[in-house]
Amino acid sequence: MPKRILYFLILLFIFVFSVSSVFAQDGMVIKNVISDDAGKLILINGTNLNHIESTKLFKLSNPDRAVLDLPDSVLIGNKKSIDITDSAISNVKVSQFSTSPNVVRLVFTASNKESLNQVKFIKSENSVILKLDSVESQKNEITPVYHDRDFDSKTETELSHLDNKSAANLKNVKPCPIPAVDVNEFDLVLNAVKFRNNHLTMSGTGTVALKEPFTLQSPSRVIFDLPNATFSYRNIPLAFTFSNGDAIKIGQFNPYTVRVVVTTSNPDNYKTIISPDLQTLIIAPKDKINISELPNSNISSQIQKIDVRKVNAETTVITLKATSPIIHHVKRLYYPDRFRIELFNVNAPNKNIITSLPKTGQFQGIGINYIEKYPTGSSWTFPVNNNTKVDSSLSFDGKLLELVFTDVPVKQVNSVLSSKGKVVIDAGHGGSEPGAQRENIFEKDITLAVAKKVKNYLNQAGINVVMTRSDDSTVSLKQRTVITNDENPEAFVSIHVNSCNAPTAAGLETHWYTPQSKKLAQVVQKSLISSINSPDRGIMNSMFYVIHHTEVPAVLVEIGFISNDSERNQLLTPERQESTARAIAEGIIEFLKQ
Numbered sequence: 001m002p003k004r005i006l007y008f009l010i011l012l013f014i015f016v017f018s019v020s021s022v023f024a025q026d027g028m029v030i031k032n033v034i035s036d037d038a039g040k041l042i043l044i045n046g047t048n049l050n051h052i053e054s055t056k057l058f059k060l061s062n063p064d065r066a067v068l069d070l071p072d073s074v075l076i077g078n079k080k081s082i083d084i085t086d087s088a089i090s091n092v093k094v095s096q097f098s099t100s101p102n103v104v105r106l107v108f109t110a111s112n113k114e115s116l117n118q119v120k121f122i123k124s125e126n127s128v129i130l131k132l133d134s135v136e137s138q139k140n141e142i143t144p145v146y147h148d149r150d151f152d153s154k155t156e157t158e159l160s161h162l163d164n165k166s167a168a169n170l171k172n173v174k175p176c177p178i179p180a181v182d183v184n185e186f187d188l189v190l191n192a193v194k195f196r197n198n199h200l201t202m203s204g205t206g207t208v209a210l211k212e213p214f215t216l217q218s219p220s221r222v223i224f225d226l227p228n229a230t231f232s233y234r235n236i237p238l239a240f241t242f243s244n245g246d247a248i249k250i251g252q253f254n255p256y257t258v259r260v261v262v263t264t265s266n267p268d269n270y271k272t273i274i275s276p277d278l279q280t281l282i283i284a285p286k287d288k289i290n291i292s293e294l295p296n297s298n299i300s301s302q303i304q305k306i307d308v309r310k311v312n313a314e315t316t317v318i319t320l321k322a323t324s325p326i327i328h329h330v331k332r333l334y335y336p337d338r339f340r341i342e343l344f345n346v347n348a349p350n351k352n353i354i355t356s357l358p359k360t361g362q363f364q365g366i367g368i369n370y371i372e373k374y375p376t377g378s379s380w381t382f383p384v385n386n387n388t389k390v391d392s393s394l395s396f397d398g399k400l401l402e403l404v405f406t407d408v409p410v411k412q413v414n415s416v417l418s419s420k421g422k423v424v425i426d427a428g429h430g431g432s433e434p435g436a437q438r439e440n441i442f443e444k445d446i447t448l449a450v451a452k453k454v455k456n457y458l459n460q461a462g463i464n465v466v467m468t469r470s471d472d473s474t475v476s477l478k479q480r481t482v483i484t485n486d487e488n489p490e491a492f493v494s495i496h497v498n499s500c501n502a503p504t505a506a507g508l509e510t511h512w513y514t515p516q517s518k519k520l521a522q523v524v525q526k527s528l529i530s531s532i533n534s535p536d537r538g539i540m541n542s543m544f545y546v547i548h549h550t551e552v553p554a555v556l557v558e559i560g561f562i563s564n565d566s567e568r569n570q571l572l573t574p575e576r577q578e579s580t581a582r583a584i585a586e587g588i589i590e591f592l593k594q
Contacts (some may be wrong), residue, residue, distance in 0.1 A: 452470070
């Protein structure tokens with residue numbers, strides 16, 4: 001069909017999107033979704049498209065989007081994402097929204113609601129044409145996709161229900177009624193949760209965002225929170241099992257947070273993958289990652305530009321611009337502090353580009369490697385300061401990834417190493433709460449023995465030590481935090497012994513929660529691994545009750561695994577207990593000197 005005739009027909013059949021119903025007499029098949037070279041037209045072709053009598057359209061905000069569902073329709077091939085240039089409609093996404101029943105969904109992203117009302121629509125026997133050249137262009141906007149955890153009043157309010165119970169006794173996901181509010185108030189409305197081939201895939205309308213994951217214990221599990229998100233249906237929570245035996249549960253944790261919990265002895269084994277259309281999140285074991293179902297997965301992209309901008313003394317913004325929409329994973333790492341992004345479909349740039357980037361107080365360079373299984377992708381590691389908070393955003397067209405590095409004030413420890421220094425040492429469990437146990441060996445006995453030795457070493461260094469328990473007595477978690485907050489010490493250290501279903505698991509780990517506690521965790525863990533011949537499991541961002549509710553730098557140390565026969569036998573020896581206590585004490589002393 002000549003192009004001038006096509007334009008003429010479009011102008012004759014103007015249809016402004018409105019809320020109504022879609023009915024198809026026979027099944028529709030969507031074969032292709034393409035745009036013209038000028039980005040002025042979107043052509044959707046297939047079969048039986050002339051059976052569309054009217055359209056059911058609903059609109060969402062932040063960003064402004066129009067959602068069009070085509071019932072009784074099937075999309076051939078993968079999801080499609082069409083970027084539009086010189087138009088207020090920046091992107092059109094097409095996906096198989098559901099298969100029971102068959103529904104194809106189109107999502108139009110715009111700079112404002114008025115732009116959505118200006119789209120011109122025409123249908124013929126086997127095609128639907130959208131004309132977009134009547135609207136003005138928009139700038140390349142971005143939306144947040146990842147947040148390091150904040151420690152402001154809002155976060156504490158969200159977690160206030162934890163105050164009266166141990167994190168160890170919490171249910172993985174608490175059923176919560178979907179709020180009686182307009183779904184337009186949410187950034188993401190999930191309408192499809194699938195589990196197959198060891199992949200949890202969560203898709204919806206809106207934009208995916210993630211908070212920094214954290215761990216909980218008893219049992220060991222890793223938590224992924226999606227803020228300002230909800231479900232479009234009520235049959236939740238949902239539960240599945242990975243082939244490795246790890247369990248996963250998904251539910252509405254509170255009215256504005258969707259929570260995913262993976263019960264696993266290896267929290268680092270799981271990755272989150274964010275789709276370039278910002279509407280799909282994958283959670284899977286790192287050796288099972290498969291991005292083939294995501295839009296643009298078969299396109300190898302290049303880095304067009306890297307920009308480093310110093311906003312002020314505390315903030316640096318780094319922008320990566322790719323030639324195609326980005327499929328990526330983000331992870332905050334500690335010990336040492338760094339931030340990693342994996343771009344599964346973006347090639348590594350020339351090293352000369354990286355070395356020529358200007359340095360700032362928050363940006364000191366990038367380490368770039370390849371991704372196993374995805375050699376055309378690239379892994380980027382950014383060393384960061386101890387007190388740096390990282391947030392990331394992705395543009396609506398998926399081509400621009402922005403990282404914001406901000407140094408945030410951390411509560412300082414106003415202490416000098418002297419007889420006036422004070423530390424609270426907490427021997428985990430006790431009395432009626434024996435903790436982990438194997439072969440009539442109890443965690444509470446090992447932790448008390450080591451805690452007493454830590455106290456002796458600190459006393460020798462002139463440090464005043466307060467013990468939460470000095471014998472086999474029962475002390476509640478709340479009592480332990482009350483003691484600590486009343487004493488107002490320079491540091492709090494809780495000593496525990498780890499346990500796992502896997503009998504081979506072994507090693508040392510230190511947990512922290514509040515920002516001022518991270519440095520204490522780092523120095524204690526470093527001291528432990530330099531003194532004890534046991535695997536270094538690193539420091540972990542965890543929400544144990546006793547380190548969450550204390551107002552001073554606080555850590556919880558796991559000094560070995562009682563479930564490992566060899567390590568349990570070592571933990572019973574005076575030599576291992578002495579070396580462990582000395583290492584913890586030396587780490588505390590080093591922290592107080594800083």
